[in-house]
Amino acid sequence: MKKKVAFYTLGCKLNFSETSTIARNFQEEGFDRVDFTEKADIYVVNTCSVTENADKRFKTIVKQAQKVNQEAFVVAVGCYAQLKPEELAAVDGVDLVLGATEKFKITDYLNDLSKNDKGEVHSCEINEADFYVGSYAIGDRTRAFLKVQDGCDYKCTYCTIPLARGISRSDRLENVLNNAAEIASKDIKEIVLTGVNIGDYGKGEFGNKKHEHTFFELVQALDQVDGIHRLRISSIEPNLLKNETIDFVAESDAFVPHFHIPLQSGSDKVLKLMRRRYLTNLYQERIHKIKSVMPHACIGVDVIVGFPGETDEDFLETYHFLNDLDISYLHVFTYSERDNTVAAEMTGVVPKKVRSKRSKMLRGLSAKKRRAFYESQLGTERTVLFESENKAGYIHGFTENYIKVKAPWNPALVNQLHQVVLENIDDDGLVRFEFVEQKETA
Structure with a gap:
């Protein structure tokens, strides 16, 4: 057996x-x-x-x-x-x-x-993690997560990832392209690029800090792979997301207008305590750049609340900074102490009740931002990739700019791309639509 x-x-x-x-x-x-x-x-x-x-x-x-x-x-x-x-x-x-x-x-x-x-x-010992293993996951037959990079050389004070995964290292470009072609051969319509710090793509094996290729070169090469309808960049650091990549995505047929860019705090004081590699002005520039060439782009943001030393004023600065930014949704993390990190030894510990309250406020802001983004896209024509699960009699899917839509369950739609016009937002926050082909025959 x-x-x-x-x-x-x-x-x-x-x-x-x-x-x-x-x-x-x-x-x-x-x-x-x-x-x-x-x-x-x-x-x-x-x-x-x-x-x-x-x-x-x-x-x-x-x-x-x-x-x-x-x-x-x-x-x-x-x-x-x-x-x-x-x-x-x-x-x-x-x-x-x-x-x-x-x-x-x-x-x-x-x-x-x-x-x-x-x-x-x-x-x-983590300093022995000096080799790279390429991998990819096929989720629900419609999309695959393709790993292109592992580890991180950044020293953010709250983060254990470098301790858990070691230094930044990348897959060879040839391997990434072979994996992408293999995924395409399985009739998977979308690839999501993943890694710990994918914007740092290109560093080779242990001790080799030289970039064999840049992230931009990776993006250009993947754009040429036959059979992949959609390529989505997952989380990328703002200081590593260059204008050349943004401009390329804006013109690409395969790369979709969706970015997820960690902010962590809208307070420069807190960003410095976190040892992030940018301040709010650079972050703001990145968002403005994306929206100037892709007004319909979806932008997700990671934020940490309750970091040691974050006062009420610092938190409100983050809240107002995000409220004023043209972003689409937030992933909110409540700070938790991790052993062997610098932040765990810092003074100014924020009480857990206060952390929880701040988290709730930002989650409310996220719901407001997502709703406003969805409303801004009503009446527009988009392409939906339909998922494979029957959820209480409905089929769900995502537009290229990451709007979640729903329709009555129809197995013929699974893993298919269809042109739709976004019509209205349902009670559950998902978007109803009409197929373009139906509109044209009406």
């Missing part, structure tokens, strides 16, 4: 792309992949360490696996596994913990699947 393996991924798109690569390795070794809710011989949990909540969820997920099969072998990989391997190994039910480099050789560690009293740890 073939052994069965199941996967659970916490965290970012990059983690999803890596889980897919690890899963394909298992399948090549003769394992059957099953859903995490099904009975499996091995459960692999790909962990995240960005927030306190992700740490807590790990224990819950291990318990879920054990409910389905008490005798299953449980493996922890990912960022949390690299940062706190002993802590994860001590969680009841965990048998094996693998660090940043070991996770890609996971099947080498599975000679004996008998349960352990305490998890076994194989974790390198």
Whole structure:
């Protein structure tokens, strides 16, 4: 009988792309992949360490696996596994913990699947994470997450990612293009580029700080890949998003007018405490540049509230800065202390109740911004890529500029691109539309 393996991924798109690569390795070794809710011989949990909540969820997920099969072998990989391997190994039910480099050789560690009293740890020192493993994930048959870069050389005071993933390093351009062509051959319509710091694309193996290629060259090369209808840039640092890239996206048929640009704070004082590599004036310039060449572009923003030293005045400065910016939505993170970061030792700790209140205010602002952006696009003609899931009798999809639409379920639309006119916003905040071909025949 073939052994069965199941996967659970916490965290970012990059983690999803890596889980897919690890899963394909298992399948090549003769394992059957099953859903995490099904009975499996091995459960692999790909962990995240960005927030306190992700740490807590790990224990819950291990318990879920054990409910389905008490005798299953449980493996922890990912960022949390690299940062706190002993802590994860001590969680009841965990048998094996693998660090940043070991996770890609996971099947080498599975000679004996008998349960352990305490998890076994194989974790390198993070400065040994000096090689690059390319990967991509296919989500729901309509889009794929393609990893192009890993690690980070930035020293933001709140962030554990460099400790968990090591230095900035990139895939070779030839490999990225081969992976993109492979994705295209599977009839996937959209690729989302992912990495830890993708604007830093081009740095080679360990110790090689020279960029073999730039991010702009990567964008130009991917634009030429046959069969990919849409290319989406995921999160990119404002100081690394250059005008040449913005101008190229504006003219490209494949790259879509959607950017996600971390801000973290609208207060220059707080940005300096965070050791970010820009101030608000540069951020503002980036937004204005995008909107000047792509007025219909969707722009998402990451913000952290409650950072040590953030006063009420600093927070209000962030609030007003974002309110005045022509952006489309926010991802709001409530600051949580992470071990071995500079910020964890800082004074001016913001009470958790205050953090929570600030987070709620920004989430309200995000809803307002998204609504205003959707309203600004009503009456325009857009292209929708439809998803594969039937959600309570509706099919959902996204326009090129990331507006979420809905229509009565129709399986013939799955993974198809259609021209539509955006009509109105439904009670649930999603947009109703009419097909252009129907309008023309009316």
